[in-house]
Amino acid sequence: MDAADERRFREFVSARSPALMRLAYLLTGGDQHASEDLLQAALAQTVAKWRSVESPEAYVRQAMYRQQISWWRLARRRNETAMAEPPERGGPDGTNGAELRIVVRRALARLTRRQRAVLVLRYFEDLPEAEVAAMLGCSVGTVRSTAHRSLARLRALAPELETLREPYTIFGEATA
Amino acid sequence: MTIDEHVREAFRDWSDDVRVPGDLASKAIRRRGRRRVKAGVAFAGAVAAVTALAFTVPSLIQDDGGRAVVAGPTSGELLTDPDSSPPSRLVAAGGVAVYAYYTWQADTTRERTWYLYDQEKKTYEKTPWDMLDVAPGGQRTAVLEQFPANRVGVISGPGAEPRWIELAQPAAGVRWSPDGRRLLVTTYKSDPDVNTRLITEATPLPETSKTPGGVPVTGDTGPNDTGPNDTGPNDEEQPRTGFAVVDVEQGTVAFVPLGHAAEPANRRMDLRWSDDGTLIWEPTVRPPYRNYYDLEGKPQAMPEQDTRFPDGFGIDPYADFPDGKPDTGDGMIVHAGPMDLSTFTPQPLKPIQGHHVESGLAWADDTNFVAWACEVEAAECVGGEFRNRLVLVNTDGSGLVPLTGFRENSQRPGSWEPHLSRR
Numbered sequence: 101m102d103a104a105d106e107r108r109f110r111e112f113v114s115a116r117s118p119a120l121m122r123l124a125y126l127l128t129g130g131d132q133h134a135s136e137d138l139l140q141a142a143l144a145q146t147v148a149k150w151r152s153v154e155s156p157e158a159y160v161r162q163a164m165y166r167q168q169i170s171w172w173r174l175a176r177r178r179n180e181t182a183m184a185e186p187p188e189r190g191g192p193d194g195t196n197g198a199e200l201r202i203v204v205r206r207a208l209a210r211l212t213r214r215q216r217a218v219l220v221l222r223y224f225e226d227l228p229e230a231e232v233a234a235m236l237g238c239s240v241g242t243v244r245s246t247a248h249r250s251l252a253r254l255r256a257l258a259p260e261l262e263t264l265r266e267p268y269t270i271f272g273e274a275t276a
Numbered sequence: 277m278t279i280d281e282h283v284r285e286a287f288r289d290w291s292d293d294v295r296v297p298g299d300l301a302s303k304a305i306r307r308r309g310r311r312r313v314k315a316g317v318a319f320a321g322a323v324a325a326v327t328a329l330a331f332t333v334p335s336l337i338q339d340d341g342g343r344a345v346v347a348g349p350t351s352g353e354l355l356t357d358p359d360s361s362p363p364s365r366l367v368a369a370g371g372v373a374v375y376a377y378y379t380w381q382a383d384t385t386r387e388r389t390w391y392l393y394d395q396e397k398k399t400y401e402k403t404p405w406d407m408l409d410v411a412p413g414g415q416r417t418a419v420l421e422q423f424p425a426n427r428v429g430v431i432s433g434p435g436a437e438p439r440w441i442e443l444a445q446p447a448a449g450v451r452w453s454p455d456g457r458r459l460l461v462t463t464y465k466s467d468p469d470v471n472t473r474l475i476t477e478a479t480p481l482p483e484t485s486k487t488p489g490g491v492p493v494t495g496d497t498g499p500n501d502t503g504p505n506d507t508g509p510n511d512e513e514q515p516r517t518g519f520a521v522v523d524v525e526q527g528t529v530a531f532v533p534l535g536h537a538a539e540p541a542n543r544r545m546d547l548r549w550s551d552d553g554t555l556i557w558e559p560t561v562r563p564p565y566r567n568y569y570d571l572e573g574k575p576q577a578m579p580e581q582d583t584r585f586p587d588g589f590g591i592d593p594y595a596d597f598p599d600g601k602p603d604t605g606d607g608m609i610v611h612a613g614p615m616d617l618s619t620f621t622p623q624p625l626k627p628i629q630g631h632h633v634e635s636g637l638a639w640a641d642d643t644n645f646v647a648w649a650c651e652v653e654a655a656e657c658v659g660g661e662f663r664n665r666l667v668l669v670n671t672d673g674s675g676l677v678p679l680t681g682f683r684e685n686s687q688r689p690g691s692w693e694p695h696l697s698r699r
Contacts, residue, residue, distance in 0.1 A: 106305070113301035125294035126287055136297050143304030204286040223280060224287040251279060261279055 105150050112156050113143060120160055126220045127168050129209040138164055165221070165235055168213045200260055207257035215250035218243060354668070354677065361665065361681030362391070362692040364399050368699060369668040369679065370640025375410035376400070376417075376695040387469075390695075392417060396434045409459075411452040412698035418450045418459050423467040428459060430524055441527050445517055449546030454553040454698070459522040463531070466515040468544035519547050519556065521571055532573040550579050629676040632657060633669055638696045644670045646696065651682065662686045666694060 101109070117139070124135035124142075142163035146156055153159045208216060221232040229247075233240045255261050277285075355373075357363040367374040377400065378388040390408050391400040405419040419429045419438055424446030429438025448469070449462035518533040536545055537560050547556045550568065555576050557566040568576040631649035639645045648664040650657035657663065664686060666679040683691050 101305075109305075110301040113304070117300050118296050121294050121296045122291035126291055130290060130293065132295060135294065136300075140300060140303050143300060147304055200282065201286050201289050204282050205290045208283070208286060208290070219283060220287065223283045224291070251283075254283070255279070261282065 101147060101150055109147060109150055109156075116157055116160075120157070120164075123161065123220070123224070124164055126224055127164060127213070127217055129211075129213075129216060130205070138167060141167055162235055165217055166237070168217050203258045203260050204254070207254050207261075210257050211250055211253060215246060215253065218246045219250050219254075222247060356677060356679045357681070358665075358678040359681050361683050362400070362694075363680045366393050366398070367666065367679050367694075369646060369677075370644055371699055372638050372640055372646060372696045373414060373699045374666070374679075374694045375414045375697045376408060377692050378695065379690060379692045381689045394434045407448060407450055408695075409450050409452050410695070410697040411456040412454060413456065414697065414699065416452075416456065418452060420447055420450055420461075423448050423464070423469070428461055428522060430459075441522055441524075441529065443520060443522075443529060444531050445520065447520070448544065451546070451548050452697075453549050454551065457524060458553075459524060460547055460549055460556055461520040461522060461529075462546045463517045463520060464515040464544075465517050468515050468542075470543075514545070515543055516545050518573070530571075532571070534569065534573045537567050552579065555579060628669060628674075629678075631665075631667060631669075631676055631678075633667070633676075634661065634664055637666075637694070640668055644668055646679065648686075649676070659684070662688075 120139055120142075121135060124139040125132070128134035128138055139160075142160045145163050146153060146160050149159070150156075208219070211219070217236065218232060221227050221235055222229070227235065229240050229243050233243045236243065353368070354370075355366050355368040357365040357367055362377050362379070363374060374393075376390060376392045378390045381387045381389070388406070390403045390405050392403050392408065392410070393399070393414070394401045395414070403419070404421075406422045406425065407420040409418050411417065415433065417431045419431060421427070421429075425443070425448065426446055427440045427442050428447065428450055429440050431438050443461060443463070445463035446465070447461045448464045448467065451460045452458075453460065514536040516534070516536050518531060518535075520529050520531045522529050534547075537558055545558050547558050547569075549556055555568045555570055557568045557578075560567050566578060568578050570576050628649075630652055632652045634648045634650055637646045637648065645668070647667055647669050649667045649669070650659075650661055650664045652658070659682070662685045663682050665682045667676050668679055669676045680694075685691060
């Protein structure tokens with residue numbers, strides 16, 4: 101990386117780091133330290149490929165998603181299922197407004213990295229399932245089944261959501 | 277609002293909490309520089325290990341036809357059954373052997389059927405045990421009955437009756453010490469294999485992906501992995517109560533209470549011996565991925581020898597590695613099945629003998645390991661990523677020997693998992 105490349109890299113990071121940190125923060129379940137580490141690792145990979153990368157932001161985003169999956173895979177091989185930070189004990193039991201958002205947030209933090217990554221891609225990045233599958237390198241069916249399980253677990257972790265009477269959708273499929 | 281909208285809103289609201297650190301660019305540039313240095317050191321170390329062990333390990337080379345053959349002196353005969361799944365003949369490589377395997381059936385309760393290698397009949401025989409572990413050398417087997425098991429049995433040979441040793445606490449996990457003299461029994465107050473969430477919530481099995489570098493949900497072979505649908509511990513109280521160290525010859529049992537880690541990975545959290553048998557450990561979800569304790573249950577640091585090549589764990593074929601070289605700098609990562617990091621395209625850059633290595637299971641020696649691998653055609657796993665077989669592969673990816681036939685789908689009930697022990 102020469103001086104001109106480095107300047108462009110620094111400009112890219114300066115401009116896009118707020119958005120990228122938001123994504124990293126959600127992927128790591130609200131862990132500030134882990135999100136910084138995740139983004140730094142992705143940026144370090146981007147530095148190495150800087151001249152051949154056509155879309156740095158897309159590259160960094162995919163690097164972060166894949167890294168999360170990689171860590172998840174590594175954890176599985178250690179006979180574990182990766183978890184986010186455990187939620188704080190106690191808390192609001194309301195079902196409306198800000199309180200419900202906190203309940204949902206805590207439930208999201210308890211999903212596995214894989215489950216949370218799928219939901220972030222789908223609901224924060226608003227990607228269709230085919231693009232989610234491409235981003236994670238898996239089949240559309242795997243994305244769909246993971247999303248289904250993720251929402252089911254979310255409802256189990258946040259019973260307040262059970263009070264919602266409206267049908268919800270999973271990638272276009274109405275579910276009662 | 278639908279649940280979709282609640283999730284969207286929660287994500288937006290939550291992401292506002294993040295702090296954006298300064299000078300991320302400089303940190304990334306420095307980090308990249310450190311990784312390059314680390315990779316060079318690790319590669320040099322790997323070469324030294326190959327040289328030092330040249331006369332004690334199987335050496336995989338390729339013949340003119342591109343097939344892998346075994347050459348050179350070996351410390352352990354290479355035994356394969358490449359057309360059978362599960363194996364019918366003993367499978368062994370280097371310092372490890374598949375003395376046992378189990379099949380599993382249910383999703384709500386991890387029901388296992390164990391098969392143990394019978395040295396007289398020269399094949400694997402079905403057993404009635406709920407859990408077992410084969411001692412180093414393969415001569416003795418420790419067994420547990422269905423939970424709650426209030427005794428542990430030691431079988432000293434084919435057809436022999438167990439010698440029972442009574443336990444004060446119900447147990448569900450058992451491990452032989454490296455010297456084969458003691459047993460580490462993990463005790464629980466309720467069955468750790470009953471996944472109450474799955475009983476009340478039917479979830480579909482994952483579909484297969486044909487992409488070799490896809491995102492498999494293949495679990496590992498240890499009983500701590502409670503199955504493809506396991507998503508972590510349930511919300512209820514965790515069931516482990518502690519452990520007992522059993523002196524097999526004396527028949528004495530010393531129980532030590534030890535609850536779960538702060539972040540238990542699963543309901544089943546069996547304890548294991550350190551490499552030298554002086555400490556025990558449990559898996560955790562964060563680095564260094566293990567909590568160590570002494571035999572009184574007091575926390576200890578990870579022993580030096582355990583950090584190098586943790587047996588049965590830590591080979592990550594998809595891990596980030598620089599420039600295609602093995603990254604053993606932290607003792608945890610070895611490159612075996614590459615991902616194209618320039619594009620993040622999950623395709624094998626170099627399929628080995630028509631196989632793509634998916635995940636490592638155990639070191640056969642310092643340069644060869646036992647792994648799961650799928651069959652590759654046109655950069656896809658034939659039959660999907662969950663159709664795989666046991667192979668022996670070396671760390672530079674130049675040699676591979678099939679050990680068993682292919683599992684049709686590792687995520688489906690009826691599939692089998694090997695149980696590797698020291699020879």
